[in-house]
Amino acid sequence: MIREIYFHKDSKRGVERTFLWFVEEVGELSEAIRKKDREAMEEEFADVLAWLASLANLLGVDLEEAAKKKYPGVCPYCGKKPCECEEK
Numbered sequence: 001m002i003r004e005i006y007f008h009k010d011s012k013r014g015v016e017r018t019f020l021w022f023v024e025e026v027g028e029l030s031e032a033i034r035k036k037d038r039e040a041m042e043e044e045f046a047d048v049l050a051w052l053a054s055l056a057n058l059l060g061v062d063l064e065e066a067a068k069k070k071y072p073g074v075c076p077y078c079g080k081k082p083c084e085c086e087e088k
Helices: 002-013 015-035 038-058 063-070
Strands: none
Touching: 002 015, 002 038, 015 038, 038 063
16 A cells, blocks of 8 residues: 555655655654653554555565564564563
């Protein structure tokens, strides 16, 4: 969906500038979390996800497939569900 809506604009902007927008949105999410502003958190999580998808699209990465490969229904480190890794 993000590709269909934004790929043309994202392509013109390029990877570096799109990455900067992504980082800015992560900062806005951080602020919403710090303030415990639920409405803002929901909006910023959506923005972070959209900009992450835009980056993946520009770089030819299938975000869904990458996530499934890394997280195949179990923890990629201990192989368990739920994760039983030691806290760091």
